[in-house]
Amino acid sequence: KNLIEIKGVRHAYKTRTGPLPVLDGLDISVPEGEFCAVVGPSGCGKSTLTRLVAGLMKPDEGEVWLDGKKVSSPRKTVGMAFQNPVLLEWRTILDNVILPLEIVAPSMPRRDRVVRAEELLEMVGLSGFEGKRPSELSGGMRQRASLCRAIVHKPSVLIMDEPFGALDNFTREDLWQTMRDLRAKEPFTAVLITHDLRESVFLGDQVVVLSGRPARTQYILDVDLPQ
Ligand code: ADP
Numbered sequence: 001k002n003l004i005e006i007k008g009v010r011h012a013y014k015t016r017t018g019p020l021p022v023l024d025g026l027d028i029s030v031p032e033g034e035f036c037a038v039v040g041p042s043g044c045g046k047s048t049l050t051r052l053v054a055g056l057m058k059p060d061e062g063e064v065w066l067d068g069k070k071v072s073s074p075r076k077t078v079g080m081a082f083q084n085p086v087l088l089e090w091r092t093i094l095d096n097v098i099l100p101l102e103i104v105a106p107s108m109p110r111r112d113r114v115v116r117a118e119e120l121l122e123m124v125g126l127s128g129f130e131g132k133r134p135s136e137l138s139g140g141m142r143q144r145a146s147l148c149r150a151i152v153h154k155p156s157v158l159i160m161d162e163p164f165g166a167l168d169n170f171t172r173e174d175l176w177q178t179m180r181d182l183r184a185k186e187p188f189t190a191v192l193i194t195h196d197l198r199e200s201v202f203l204g205d206q207v208v209v210l211s212g213r214p215a216r217t218q219y220i221l222d223v224d225l226p227q
Pocket residue numbers: 013014015020022040041042043044045046047048049
């Protein structure tokens with residue numbers, strides 16, 4: 001079953017100097033539980049694609065389906081992670097991770113939220129840091145915490161826009177492995193936007209190459225590597 005279906009999507013931004021075509025024929029299908037990595041040069045429309053999947057905007061043409069429903073407005077069932085994680089400094093790491101549960105599951109007892117957040121923090125190697133403030137952690141650790149926050153409420157889809165782009169090589173590769181470990185314990189469907197080909201092949205079950213001006217889906221590669 002395909003959890004994400006993007007069919008014939010075309011989009012142009014309206015600008016002062018006229019329409020700016022960005023996407024011109026996007027076709028992507030992501031089966032449930034799979035990781036779709038999208039690579040392409042800067043400016044090719046990758047962030048636009050994430051906004052479409054998240055329901056933050058509508059394409060001029062074509063359709064985006066999530067879990068059997070046409071996307072027309074923002075969904076609680078979509079988790080997002082970005083290059084610069086926005087963690088709230090007035091909250092502890094634990095309370096940052098819990099935040100989506102407060103919004104999506106207001107009646108869930110705090111105890112259960114804490115158990116869930118602690119379980120995820122342990123999976124990404126942040127046990128013992130629950131009570132710290134974001135500024136007390138390294139960039140890599142903050143990104144780990146923000147990944148936990150993005151999936152704490154079990155969104156049906158996780159969208160990541162260059163999540164490791166701001167990290168040094170060593171930390172980044174460490175996080176790739178963390179991401180794989182996390183997936184082994186907690187399966188989720190994800191779209192990973194990156195301009196790092198190695199990252200796309202390491203993490204993606206499929207790699208979609210977007211290029212051209214305006215961009216189209218150019219290639220879809222199935223990655224079948226030993227885990
Ligand atoms: P990427 O994430 O691949 O770098 P984006 O989706 O951010 O690409 O942008 C694709 C193109 O659309 C770029 O030329 C960008 O300047 C333009 N663009 C993005 N958002 C807007 C907007 N809200 N209004 C007008 N142009 C935009």
